Every structure is written in structure tokens, then in C-alpha cells.
Amino acid sequence: MSDILKKYGEVIGFHAMDSLLAIAERLEGKKIVHINSTKEGGGVAEILSSMVPLSQELGLDVAWEVIEGDEPFFNCTKTLHNSLQGMAGGLSESQAGAYMETNRKNAERLKDVLESADYVFIHDPQPAALLGLFPKRKGKWIWRCHIDVSSPNRSVWRFVKKQVEGYDASIFSLPDFAQNLPHPQYLITPSIDPLSEKNRPLTKNEVLKTYEELGIGRDKPVILQVSRFDRFKDPLGVIESYRLARDHVDIRLVLAGGGATDDPESGEVLSAVKEAAAGDPDISILLLPADAHRTINALQAGADVVMQKSTKEGFGLTVTEAMWKKKPVVGGDVGGIRLQVINRFNGFRVRSPEGAAIRIRYLLTHRWKRERMGVNARQYVLENFLITGQLRNYLSLLVSLDGNEGEWEPWI
Amino acid sequence: MKKQSKTVPFRFKECSLLPISTGIRAQTLRELRSAIPEIPESSLYYHFWGRMLRPHIPESEFNNDFASWADSGLGDLELAEELSAINPVKSQNLEELRSILEDILEARLEAGDFISWKKADREFYFIACKKFMFDTGRQTESLEDFPVAVKTSSRQSFFHHFMDGRRRSPEGKDDFSLWLEQFGESTEDVRARLSRVDSYLFSLGELKGQIVTLLEKGLGKGGTK
Numbered sequence: 093m094s095d096i097l098k099k100y101g102e103v104i105g106f107h108a109m110d111s112l113l114a115i116a117e118r119l120e121g122k123k124i125v126h127i128n129s130t131k132e133g134g135g136v137a138e139i140l141s142s143m144v145p146l147s148q149e150l151g152l153d154v155a156w157e158v159i160e161g162d163e164p165f166f167n168c169t170k171t172l173h174n175s176l177q178g179m180a181g182g183l184s185e186s187q188a189g190a191y192m193e194t195n196r197k198n199a200e201r202l203k204d205v206l207e208s209a210d211y212v213f214i215h216d217p218q219p220a221a222l223l224g225l226f227p228k229r230k231g232k233w234i235w236r237c238h239i240d241v242s243s244p245n246r247s248v249w250r251f252v253k254k255q256v257e258g259y260d261a262s263i264f265s266l267p268d269f270a271q272n273l274p275h276p277q278y279l280i281t282p283s284i285d286p287l288s289e290k291n292r293p294l295t296k297n298e299v300l301k302t303y304e305e306l307g308i309g310r311d312k313p314v315i316l317q318v319s320r321f322d323r324f325k326d327p328l329g330v331i332e333s334y335r336l337a338r339d340h341v342d343i344r345l346v347l348a349g350g351g352a353t354d355d356p357e358s359g360e361v362l363s364a365v366k367e368a369a370a371g372d373p374d375i376s377i378l379l380l381p382a383d384a385h386r387t388i389n390a391l392q393a394g395a396d397v398v399m400q401k402s403t404k405e406g407f408g409l410t411v412t413e414a415m416w417k418k419k420p421v422v423g424g425d426v427g428g429i430r431l432q433v434i435n436r437f438n439g440f441r442v443r444s445p446e447g448a449a450i451r452i453r454y455l456l457t458h459r460w461k462r463e464r465m466g467v468n469a470r471q472y473v474l475e476n477f478l479i480t481g482q483l484r485n486y487l488s489l490l491v492s493l494d495g496n497e498g499e500w501e502p503w504i
Numbered sequence: 505m506k507k508q509s510k511t512v513p514f515r516f517k518e519c520s521l522l523p524i525s526t527g528i529r530a531q532t533l534r535e536l537r538s539a540i541p542e543i544p545e546s547s548l549y550y551h552f553w554g555r556m557l558r559p560h561i562p563e564s565e566f567n568n569d570f571a572s573w574a575d576s577g578l579g580d581l582e583l584a585e586e587l588s589a590i591n592p593v594k595s596q597n598l599e600e601l602r603s604i605l606e607d608i609l610e611a612r613l614e615a616g617d618f619i620s621w622k623k624a625d626r627e628f629y630f631i632a633c634k635k636f637m638f639d640t641g642r643q644t645e646s647l648e649d650f651p652v653a654v655k656t657s658s659r660q661s662f663f664h665h666f667m668d669g670r671r672r673s674p675e676g677k678d679d680f681s682l683w684l685e686q687f688g689e690s691t692e693d694v695r696a697r698l699s700r701v702d703s704y705l706f707s708l709g710e711l712k713g714q715i716v717t718l719l720e721k722g723l724g725k726g727g728t729k
Binding site for chain 2: 501
């Protein structure tokens with residue numbers, strides 16, 4: 093076992109690592125390719141930056157390619173993303189044209205890689221049309237949808253459905269997101285990497301130094317939300333919750349996030365957040381670069397309560413990250429947060445700023461319970477949401493696509 | 505001279521469980537009842553056994569998803585208790601389990617009160633699964649080493665041998681007990697204790713802890729009868 097695999101083994105157990113290797117052996121000699129739309133920023137890029145090297149350590153032939161697009165394309169895919177999460181409106185003809193054209197250009201660029209691959213994972217809707225451009229593909233193609241598509245805008249879903257129904261399988265994070273598609277829809281949750289810069293253990297000094305460098309005082313409890321400046325993450329609702337809670341407990345609020353190269357709307361949302369926070373010295377708004385992983389790690393490790401007050405959420409990896417650092421989370425009662433945050437066990441799910449405020453007050457005034465919930469949170473992530481488990485599921489899925497059809501409990 | 509019989513080693517196997525959406529969902533008890541005959545066997549398996557391998561908390565009050573939904577979705581505690589009393593290991597196979605489930609739901613619907621049409625707070629999603637089993641290549645022969653070997657096995661391996669073993673065995677015995685049988689009387693006590701472990705009221709981690717303690721006490725150095 094390599095040194096890196098041993099490090100994972102120290103976290104999840106060495107026999108669990110042996111099992112992962114045993115499954116990987118069954119895919120020896122197969123070429124696996126992941127395609128998404130951004131190299132950095134957002135959960136998908138983060139998962140791939142851990143999963144791809146870990147897969148390679150296991151001896152697998154894995155490549156990660158990113159599609160190249162221009163502004164009209166990313167405006168179109170942002171509309172797709174918002175509409176799939178239920179926002180009204182649809183794709184204009186020119187947007188649909190930009191989408192298809194970008195996929196066509198990328199298909200040409202990636203022709204050799206994709207034609208020779210045994211398995212192709214296409215992440216989210218942005219590159220989904222690639223499948224239709226490879227009629228002679230030899231491999232199995234899997235569409236991995238990371239978005240909350242529980243109640244999509246129907247006209248936009250019809251457009252996406254046309255692109256994805258030809259896949260051999262799809263993967264959704266929750267059963268609520270699965271759609272009417274003519275292939276198996278697997279349910280696999282995303283995960284975090286316990287060894288990454290964002291999640292590795294930090295010393296107390298490292299944490300304090302980061303807070304000092306960012307000019308955030310430690311004289312009051314810190315409430316933190318880490319997420320892109322995206323309207324579905326409800327940063328304005330977080331500010332409202334903070335203001336309601338502040339009437340009872342003296343606190344600071346930190347909103348930390350960055351943009352992603354495939355998100356053209358973040359500037360607009362950030363301006364609204366700055367306006368709402370104007371003049372309040374206890375609110376810190378941090379626009380962090382996409383690679384500020386260690387800073388986010390320190391912010392999460394040093395926070396007293398972490399929030400993720402989303403109104404739509406595919407999964408919510410920032411929730412997982414905070415839980416891994418033994419923080420109870422106050423999260424929106426939506427999407428993947430429902431799977432992670434169990435009321436009173438490792439945090440609270442809320443449906444309003446008022447609900448969030450009362451939970452913040454509760455956690456800050458019940459230290460023992462806060463710590464207990466934090467311990468539960470870490471154990472819950474250890475058992476369910478680490479990258480090793482997600483990779484194990486992905487590899488099992490690939491093995492399943494290669495036979496044993498009709499049998500639900502085969503020996504492999 | 506009588507030839508000494510050789511100990512058969514315990515080979516550690518394990519499973520990977522992949523949930524698959526069936527696209528079938530229910531929001532009322534009547535819808536739930538109507539869907540039961542349609543769902544694949546693997547869906548019954550997932551909702552009775554698979555929950556142990558997916559995110560769940562130790563404090564879960566009920567031992568299958570149908571009972572949990574009856575309580576938290578429909579608010580029918582009586583039905584939840586009745587469904588929770590189903591011991592899936594006692595069914596000969598998944599079809600028998602399906603019939604038991606149908607009978608309980610049918611009887612509840614026959615009561616004819618508002619529960620039959622009440623809309624649940626959340627939908628019940630029927631999930632099927634694919635379960636892959638494989639040999640890990642690890643094995644142990646010695647009784648003394650056995651508790652440590654179980655302790656260090658993965659969650660999925662423990663699930664396969666203990667929880668799922670009881671389902672696969674016609675006598676409802678877990679794989680550990682079946683292996684210990686070859687040692688005869690010396691492991692009788694520990695096997696009796698294993699058979700009494702209630703496997704449905706704990707998280708997998710807690711259950712594993714209990715079983716390891718039981719094995720350590722019963723098989724540790726000089727621990728066998």
C-alpha cells in the first residue's frame with residue numbers, strides 16, 4: 093500500500109482500504125474519464141481534485157478533463173442550473189445554440205480521449221450534450237447530476253432530458269432528485285477528502301493566526317457561513333438570522349465565499365450582501381480565491397456555529413466540512429442538508445431566519461450540547477461522507493455496468 | 505493413529521450496496537399499500553436491511569423504513585409499532601416478508617379511518633439496490649485471533665457476516681456462529697450469546713462493538729469453556 097493510501101487507512105481503517113483496492117482490481121486496465129466544467133471553485137471540482145489522484149493511487153487509469161466555454165455558454169449553463177433548481181424562465185434559442193456549439197467544439201477537442209474511454213463520467217448539465225456527439229463510443233457513459241432537481245422548471249428539464257436519456261446510467265445525490273429516465277438511476281452522496289488542505293487537522297495557533305490575519309476578533313462567538321455568493325445559499329437570510337440572534341447573544345458573523353469560473357451571477361449577489369451588511373462592524377464578508385482551502389479550513393475550525401441556510405441545495409459539502417471539524421450545523425431544511433443534519437443529533441434544520449436565529453441562540457447557550465452534537469457530526473461524516481466511500485460506490489457502479497444484469501446480489 | 509481434523513479458516517467477505525431509484529413513491533398509506541406488490545425484492549431488502557449501511561443515527565426508534573415513515577410521515581404510531589415488530593430474519597424469503605407487510609398495511613386500511621387518505625408530511629421513496637459481494641482475501645483460523653480480526657474488519661464486512669448472514673442462513677444464524685460451530689462445545693456459550701443479540705436496535709458501529717466485546721470475553725485467552 094502506498095504512503096497516501098496508508099494515510100487514508102489511518103482515517104477509515106486499513107481493512108477498509110484493502111477492500112477499496114480489491115474493488116479497484118476488478119477495473120484494472122480500464123480507462124476512466126471524468127468531465128466537468130470548472131477546474132476550481134464549487135463542490136464538483138473539489139471532489140474531482142481528490143477523487144482522481146486517489147483513484148490513480150489505487151492503480152486505476154483515470155483522467156479528468158474540463159470543457160472550455162465562453163461567456164454566452166456559461167450564462168446559458170447558469171440559467172440551466174437555476175431553472176433545474178426550480179427558478180422560472182427558460183432557455184432562449186440563442187442560449188440553446190451556444191450550449192450545443194460549445195459541446196460540439198469540446199467534442200472535437202476531446203475526441204481521442206472520449207472515444208477510447210471504457211467509462212465516462214459527465215458531471216452536471218454543462219457537458220451533458222457530449223454523449224450525443226459520440227455515436228460510435230465504445231464505453232459506458234454515466235451522467236452525474238449534483239444539482240437539486242427535485243422540482244425543476246419543466247421546459248428546461250425537457251431540454252436536459254434529451255441530452256441525458258441516452259446515458260447508460262445516471263447518479264443523483266438523493267431519491268428526491270431522481271427523474272423519469274430510461275436507465276438505472278443510482279443514488280450516491282458526494283463526499284469530502286479528510287486529507288485535503290480544506291479538511292486536514294490544523295493547530296490552534298494556525299486557526300487563531302488566520303482569524304487575526306483576516307481581522308476577525310475572537311472576543312465574541314463566531315457564526316460562519318461558507319458558500320458561493322449564490323441566491324440559493326440565501327446569504328441575505330443569514331444576515332437576517334444573525335440580526336435576530338444578536339438581540340440576545342453578542343456574536344460576529346462571517347460570510348466567506350468565492351466565485352467559480354462557471355458562475356457569472358456571483359458579483360450581483362455579492363453586491364446585495366455588501367449592501368445589507370453595510371455599517372455593521374461585526375459582519376465580515378470575505379471574498380476568497382478559489383484556492384483558499386486552508387483559510388476556509390481555519391475559519392470552519394475556529395467557528396462556534398456553522399450555518400448553511402440554503403433554500404436549494406444539491407448536497408451541501410460545506411455542511412460536511414464543518415461537521416468533520418466537530419461543528420454543529422444550522423442548515424436549511426432542503427436537499428442534501430436533510431440527509432446530513434439530523435435535528436438535535438448533529439445540528440438543526442430550519443426553514444426561516446427566525447428558526448435559524450433561535451437555533452443559534454440555543455447552541456451558544458448550551459455549550460455541552462453543542463460539543464456533543466459536534467462529536468456526533470464528525471462520526472456521522474466518518475461513517476458516511478468521506479471520499480473513500482464515494483469512490484467505492486463509483487467503482488462498484490462501474491463493475492455493475494459490466495454484467496450481472498437482472499441479478500441484484502451477485503458475487504463479483 | 506486418529507488423524508486430527510483441520511480447522512476451516514474464516515474467510516472475510518464483504519458487500520457494497522448501491523441504492524437505485526425505483527421512481528415509485530407514496531404519499532398516503534393507500535399508495536404505499538398499492539406499491540408493495542410492484543416493488544422489486546431488492547427494494548424490500550433495502551428498506552429492511554440496507555438502512556444499516558446508509559446514513560442513519562443510532563437513536564432510530566424503528567427498525568425498518570416503513571415503520572419510520574408511518575411514525576414520522578403519517579403520525580400513526582400504532583402502525584409504526586406494528587411494522588417495527590416485523591422480524592425480517594424470521595421470514596423464509598423476501599416474498600414472505602412482502603406478504604407480511606401487505607397484511608399489516610391492508611388491515612390498517614380496513615380500519616377505514618382518516619389514516620387511509622391522510623397525506624404524509626413527506627413522501628416515501630421506494631429504493632431498490634444492487635448488492636455486490638466479494639472475497640477480501642483475509643482469513644483467520646485461530647479462535648484467539650478471531651475477535652481482533654472481526655474488530656478490524658470493515659463496516660461492510662461486519663454487515664455481510666452478521667446482519668446479512670442471518671438472512672442468508674436458513675436457520676437465521678450469523679456467519680460467525682456458523683464458523684464457531686466447528687469448535688464444538690468450547691464455543692457453545694459464545695454462540696448462544698451471539699444468537700440473542702438484537703441486531704435491529706443499534707447502529708452498525710454500536711452493534712460491531714457489542715459483538716467484538718462478546719467475542720473477546722468468550723474467546724479471548726483462556727476464555728473458551
